[in-house]
Amino acid sequence: MNIEEYREYCISKKGVTESFPFGKLPDVLVFKVLGKMFTATDIASFKAISVKCDPDDVDTLRKTYTAVAPPSYMSKKHWNKILMDHSIPDTLIKQWIDDSYNLVIKKLPVRDRDKLKE
Template sequence: MNIEEYREYCINKKGVTESFPFGKLPDVLVFKVLGKMFTATDISSFKAISVKCNPDDVDILRETYAAVQPPSYMSKKHWNKIIIDHSIPDILIKQWIDDSYDLVVKKLPVRERNKLKES
């Protein structure tokens, strides 16, 4: 997966916007669903992406895959950093992006979730 494929995959999900919200980290591209972040990456290097994870799976994924590590800036209980070193198939990375998106959507108010379904 490259930066263009990553961006295209994320931005095509329902209700998703992209932005550079961190003034002190100007190269960090963040994807949000209805204002809530579900993945991010540094576009200057694209060495890794961060995805939200089920807390029950965070440690299992880190133990199973060397390229899955604790994130630098997000909650280590709810997020994983995926090193883009081609050791993990793109299909699995896309599944983790999907899982992250779904976790965020599940936490949205019912009214917001219904907006997504209607769009």
């Protein structure tokens, strides 16, 4: 997966916006669903992406895949960094992006979740 494929996959999801919200990290592209972040990457290098994870799965994924590690700037309990070194199939990376997106949606108020169904 390259940066263009990653961006297209993320932005195609319902209710998603993209932005560069971190002034001190101007190259960090963030994807949000209804204002809540579900994935991010540094577009200058695209060495890794960060995705939200079920806390019960975080450590298992890190132990199972050498390309999965704790993130630098996010909660290590709820997020994983995935190294984009081509050791993990794109289908699995997409699944983790989907899982991240769905975890965020699950935490949204019902009225916001209903907006995504329209």
